[in-house]
Amino acid sequence: MKSRGVHLQYSFQSDGQRGADIQNPLFDLLSALRQHGSIQHAATATGASYRHVWGALKQWEQVIGEPLVLWAKGQPARLTPFAERLLWAEARARTRMTPHIEALRSELERVLAEALDGSHQVLTIYASHDLALPALREVAAEHHRLHIDLRFAGSMDALRALSEGRCTVAGFHVPPLEDARNLFAEALKPLLKPGVHKLIGCTRRTQGLMVARGNPLRLRGLADLASGSVRFINRQEGSGTRLLTDHLLAQQGLSSSFVPRYHDAVEDSHLAVAAAIASGLGDVGVGIAAAAEQFGLDLVPLVEEDYFLVCLKDALEHPAVQQLCEALAGTPMHNAVSALPGYALNTPGEVLSLTRALPWWHFRTRKEAHEARHAAE
Structure with missing residues (x-):
């Protein structure tokens, strides 16, 4: 295939956009054809004529320099193996870029909000x-005239x-x-201090093993990952889910060396892990139920966890943080979370102390106990 340039652009429109849902006419068309099985049905689904879809596919074949559709007389049009690979590669690349796309969109929305109305509050969340x-x-x-500048990163970051x-x-x-x-x-205590930081209740969500529909490998838990034939997709170091996976292995007396490729195949988000499994590049990965659902995967539940927001105690008086708490506690947020598989609100918008929300915080870590004994000596 000849080298082809990729051009990116964005626009301001009245309707909102979520996630990495970047529209592209070629991939929209290929997705419709794969989903509906014929040009006629794809045309109906996209609101276009048969002639328009047929002509567009021919034009894209010329632009890319590779056949995209198998044209057999008397047979429904089907995607070529190249088109299938291209479609999955684009989906994985777009999913991997979700945090960065969200950050760019958030920044552009902030600029637009400030230009239109200086009274909007702006709050940066990592x-x-x-x-x-x-x-x-x-x-x-x-609902709250609050613009959230959202940046996804690992929990520790x-x-x-x-x-x-x-x-x-x-x-x-x-x-x-x-x-x-x-x-x-061990990871959180150096970064959070009672009396200095305050938690804000947010959600409770389910994490588990994301597997292909029907769970063909019959995986039931982390202990099943020891097989060299199971391709595990991990999360990046510094992420909460990577820490969770290490923690759950340790609970069973297992180390990361127990799982083949534990440090090799790594993705930066729940959706990217799900996309890798759905595309056949892996068999299993730890992730949230909503990500598994989005990519047509099954989930073997492992644990329910609490998702918290946290700020400095002094920041609680900031109007933007107060509006954040109001947004969390309101009916619109309740409705939005209810639509996400594996999610539930948990003390939403309520300010919590570290020691109340995390009872184990009262106890010393092994490192702290050692330092205390050393100081006493």
Whole structure:
């Protein structure tokens, strides 16, 4: 195939847009053809004529320099193997770019909001990847005159951004824990301090093993990942889900070396892991139920975890943070979260102390206990 340039553009429109839903006529057309099985049905689904769809496909074949459709007389038109690969590659690339696309769109929306109405409050949030937060941003903008500048990052990176003053609010998630002898305590305690930071209740969500529909490998838990034939897609280091996976393995007395390719195949978001599995590049990965649903996968539940927002205590008086809490507690947010598989609101918008929301915070980590004993000596 000849080298072809890729041109990107954006526009301002009256209707909103979610996630990485970037429209492209070629991939919209290929998706419709694969989904509906014929040019006639694809034309009906897209509101175009048969002649228009047929001509567009021929034109795209000339532009790309490769056949996209198998044209057999008397047979429904089908995508060529090249077109199938191209469609999946584009879907994976777009999904991988979701956090960056969200950040760019958020910045452009902030600029537009400030230009149109200087009274809008602006709040920068760095947060672990989550599918409820884009909905929160829309609710806040529509009902509370609050623009949320949302930047997705790993949980640890988000908390570091808060400590370095790069954001006002951060988002992270933790599973239920009984004491401080765990990886989450070791990772979180250096970044959060009782009396200095305050949590804001947000959601509870289900994480599990994302697998192909029907779970053909019959996977039931992390212990099943030891087989060398199971292709595991992991999350990046510093992400809350990577920490969760390490934690769940440790609970079963297992190390990361137990899972083949644990450090090799890595993606940066729940959706990117789901896209890799749906495209056949992997068999299983840890992720949220909503991401599995979006890509037609099944989920083997592992744990319910709490997703919190956090800010400095002094920031609670800021009008933008107060509007954030109101948006979380309102009916529109309740409706939005109810539509997400595996999600539920959990003390939404309520200000919580670290030690109240995370009871294990009272206990010392092994490192803290060692330092205390050393100081006593």
